[in-house]
Amino acid sequence: MKSSSRFTANSMNWRKAEMAMGQHNLGTVISFEFFRTIKKRGFVIATLALPVILVLIFALVYASNASTKDTAAAQKSARFAFTYTDASGIIVPAAAKLAGGTVAGDPAAAIAAVKDGTSEAYFAYPADPAKESVKVYGADKGMFENDKYQAVAKELLAVSAQNQVGSPELTAALTGAVKFDSQTFKDGSVAPGVGGIIPPLLFLVVFYISMILLSNQMLNSTLEEKENRVTEMILTTLNPTTLITGKIISLFAVGLVQILVFLAPVGLAYLFFRDRLALPEVDLSSLVFEPGPMITGALLTLGGFTVFTGVLVAIGAIMPTAKEAGTVFGPLVAMMFIPFYTFSLIISNPGALIVQIFTYFPLTAPVTALLRNGFGTLNPVEATIVVVELFVVGTLILRLAVHLFRYGSIEYGRKLSIAGTFRRNELAAK
Amino acid sequence: MGETAQEPLVHIQDFRMDFGDTTVIRDLSFDVHAGETFGFLGSNGSGKTTTLRALLGIYRPTAGTLHIGGKVFEPRDGASLGYLPEERGLYKKEHVLDVMVYFGRLKGLSKATARSWSEDYLERVGLAGKAKTRLDKLSSGQQQKVQLGVTIMNNPGLLILDEPTKGFDPVNRRLLMDIIEEHKRAGATVIMVTHQMEEVERLCDRVILLKDGVSRAYGTVEEVQEEFGGTVYRVTHDGPLPASALFDVVSQENGRAELSPRPGATEESVLLALVDAGAGIRSFTPARISLDEIFIQVYGEQHELAEG
Numbered sequence: 033m034k035s036s037s038r039f040t041a042n043s044m045n046w047r048k049a050e051m052a053m054g055q056h057n058l059g060t061v062i063s064f065e066f067f068r069t070i071k072k073r074g075f076v077i078a079t080l081a082l083p084v085i086l087v088l089i090f091a092l093v094y095a096s097n098a099s100t101k102d103t104a105a106a107q108k109s110a111r112f113a114f115t116y117t118d119a120s121g122i123i124v125p126a127a128a129k130l131a132g133g134t135v136a137g138d139p140a141a142a143i144a145a146v147k148d149g150t151s152e153a154y155f156a157y158p159a160d161p162a163k164e165s166v167k168v169y170g171a172d173k174g175m176f177e178n179d180k181y182q183a184v185a186k187e188l189l190a191v192s193a194q195n196q197v198g199s200p201e202l203t204a205a206l207t208g209a210v211k212f213d214s215q216t217f218k219d220g221s222v223a224p225g226v227g228g229i230i231p232p233l234l235f236l237v238v239f240y241i242s243m244i245l246l247s248n249q250m251l252n253s254t255l256e257e258k259e260n261r262v263t264e265m266i267l268t269t270l271n272p273t274t275l276i277t278g279k280i281i282s283l284f285a286v287g288l289v290q291i292l293v294f295l296a297p298v299g300l301a302y303l304f305f306r307d308r309l310a311l312p313e314v315d316l317s318s319l320v321f322e323p324g325p326m327i328t329g330a331l332l333t334l335g336g337f338t339v340f341t342g343v344l345v346a347i348g349a350i351m352p353t354a355k356e357a358g359t360v361f362g363p364l365v366a367m368m369f370i371p372f373y374t375f376s377l378i379i380s381n382p383g384a385l386i387v388q389i390f391t392y393f394p395l396t397a398p399v400t401a402l403l404r405n406g407f408g409t410l411n412p413v414e415a416t417i418v419v420v421e422l423f424v425v426g427t428l429i430l431r432l433a434v435h436l437f438r439y440g441s442i443e444y445g446r447k448l449s450i451a452g453t454f455r456r457n458e459l460a461a462k
Numbered sequence: 463m464g465e466t467a468q469e470p471l472v473h474i475q476d477f478r479m480d481f482g483d484t485t486v487i488r489d490l491s492f493d494v495h496a497g498e499t500f501g502f503l504g505s506n507g508s509g510k511t512t513t514l515r516a517l518l519g520i521y522r523p524t525a526g527t528l529h530i531g532g533k534v535f536e537p538r539d540g541a542s543l544g545y546l547p548e549e550r551g552l553y554k555k556e557h558v559l560d561v562m563v564y565f566g567r568l569k570g571l572s573k574a575t576a577r578s579w580s581e582d583y584l585e586r587v588g589l590a591g592k593a594k595t596r597l598d599k600l601s602s603g604q605q606q607k608v609q610l611g612v613t614i615m616n617n618p619g620l621l622i623l624d625e626p627t628k629g630f631d632p633v634n635r636r637l638l639m640d641i642i643e644e645h646k647r648a649g650a651t652v653i654m655v656t657h658q659m660e661e662v663e664r665l666c667d668r669v670i671l672l673k674d675g676v677s678r679a680y681g682t683v684e685e686v687q688e689e690f691g692g693t694v695y696r697v698t699h700d701g702p703l704p705a706s707a708l709f710d711v712v713s714q715e716n717g718r719a720e721l722s723p724r725p726g727a728t729e730e731s732v733l734l735a736l737v738d739a740g741a742g743i744r745s746f747t748p749a750r751i752s753l754d755e756i757f758i759q760v761y762g763e764q765h766e767l768a769e770g
């Protein structure tokens with residue numbers, strides 16, 4: 033063993049080792065934390081269990097349900113009375129009549145009739161369906177029913193076109209290129225289409241899934257150092273900010289691996305057996321990815337993440353053992369679900385006091401704001417305030433968590449007094 | 463730039479530490495010079511661990527200067543530091559080698575170097591077969607060896623060891639002392655807390671004795687011995703020892719006693735007093751006072767003496 037010259041002849045050499053240690057260490061922490069987590073037998077079992085269950089369910093559905101036809105087919109042949117105008121001349125009146133349609137004289141009157149509920153639906157076929165979109169107006173029948181209007185309008189166009197072209201393949205090619213604009217009316221005003229609601233709400237799903245997968249590990253991330261008394265070794269080798277940042281990044285990576293493993297069977301099933309499964313036919317083209325709500329949704333998800341990560345890591349830093357930390361965990365999880373109690377208010381009356389409180393209280397804000405964002409009741413000003421608030425509060429809590437870990441975690445076996453860590457600082461600053 | 467070879471590597475000046483309303487350390491000052499082995503001694507609860515933690519930034523000192531290499535310690539200096547904390551512990555559920563390599567990497571070694579170094583070390587301390595064992599499957603002494611390995615990895619220039627031999631059997635204690643001595647000879651600075659005075663006498667150049675957060679003795683081993691009377695008289699005797707103004711009885715059992723002369727007393731006057739009193743003296747040997755005796759002398763004192 034050869035000794036380095038540091039500290040020896042001259043203490044000036046003391047700092048030589050500094051280098052870009054910080055960066056290097058972050059990578060080291062991430063890979064250590066990542067690999068030791070995914071190598072754990074418990075983790076492998078937990079991660080593989082869900083996909084295995086999913087595969088089993090798929091297999092059962094596949095075996096017993098091969099006869100059921102998809103819902104889109106049922107919607108195509110749904111019967112209801114509608115009016116239509118046809119500027120293109122493609123629609124065969126007989127076919128329209130068979131489907132339940134009558135020609136409307138005045139488009140404006142037809143729309144008004146749909147609005148006030150005297151008519152169920154009105155389709156406006158433009159002069160050139162290849163260039164302009166077919167306008168579909170319908171009475172609101174709930175998110176999933178509403179798709180039938182467009183299905184029927186499309187089917188009618190297809191049947192008529194086939195009549196004129198005489199070739200089903202050509203017709204399919206033609207109608208595939210036609211765009212449909214659907215609007216449904218509820219109490220005289222436009223109801224948001226399901227296609228517009230689903231995409232921003234996906235962020236809520238992402239938020240929940242990642243919290244379910246990661247929250248427990250976040251809570252335990254610094255507890256392990258404390259319970260194993262390795263804090264002193266760590267604190268003299270590594271900047272606590274680097275340690276905690278590294279742990280959080282590795283947790284995200286672990287969560288990503290889990291999500292991929294969970295999704296793998298779903299994706300495979302969708303690719304290979306979609307025809308045989310009674311999966312609800314989600315017409316991806318009908319989803320509206322409006323940039324505003326999508327960006328807001330992404331930011332709210334990230335902000336919510338930051339807040340919950342900070343709180344969980346901070347709790348881990350205060351509590352001496354995992355068992356004690358667990359007692360705070362329940363109420364925290366409850367915070368993520370409480371906004372659903374006010375679900376109807378959130379959709380119908382976002383101005384209500386309770387909804388306002390939930391929108392701005394940091395622990396309920398992510399879910400509440402994501403819901404309101406999905407249903408289009410979060411205006412840009414509110415969205416900006418909540419997003420900024422989440423990031424600021426989240427960052428502050430994370431910094432507090434690092435501080436608590438730094439000056440509190442050495443008190444093995446004792447609950448940390450937050451005030452105590454600061455009192456010590458003040459004294460030291462004098 | 464203005465540094466000289468004499469500038470201490472570790473400099474502690476007027477250090478005070480309060481926990482709540484209790485002052486645990488008060489006005490503590492001492493230096494450790496580059497290349498020396500420094501014994502940090504004191505009874506249980508006298509504040510040794512607290513001082514080391516404050517020096518390494520784990521605790522924030524209430525007042526005072528605690529410098530390593532002329533500045534406050536920061537974790538990024540950790541690559542040059544080997545710290546063996548009093549509270550031992552590593553990632554218990556990981557494999558021995560993985561943990562060693564992790565810390566090696568954090569201390570700036572490459573993965574390959576950390577790995578081969580660790581394997582050599584495990585071989586040397588008799589744990590070659592345990593590289594792939596989880597730490598919590600090792601005995602506590604074996605875990606200690608792993609932790610010592612992590613501490614001395616990357617040949618740190620400064621070793622701070624809080625009771626390094628705690629929990630070791632005599633054979634492994636010897637092995638550990640050998641390892642520390644190697645680092646000392648290679649030029650490393652060593653600060654060690656220990657309750658084993660023979661370790662201090664074997665390794666340490668200078669010592670400090672802490673009592674209730676206050677320094678009671680500080681200097682080379684010889685200086686401290688000198689300060690505490692320097693010499694004692696070892697006597698064997700058949701009769702009762704008299705009380706005398708010339709000496710204190712440091713220890714006495716089974717006809718053996720150690721006497722510490724008071725100021726002004728000489729070998730002759732003490733011996734004469736003993737003989738006169740009919741103590742039945744069979745042998746009388748002047749000797750250097752041992753650190754053990756100093757320790758007992760200091761820590762056996764009543765509280766009010768600590769204030770004087």
Ligand SMILES: Nc1ncnc2c1ncn2[C@@H]1O[C@H](COP(=O)(O)OP(=O)(O)OP(=O)(O)O)[C@@H](O)[C@H]1O
Nearest residue numbers: 443481486504505506507508509510511512513548
């Ligand atoms: N985190 C803490 N909070 C409150 N008091 C503390 C804390 N850490 C140490 N002390 C007190 O400080 C005093 C010195 O403790 P320290 O651990 O430094 O002693 P020590 O010299 O290392 O003892 P030992 O030889 O037993 O290891 C003790 O009285 C102890 O109770």
Ligand SMILES: [Mg+2]
Nearest residue numbers: 510511512548
């Ligand atoms: Mg101690």
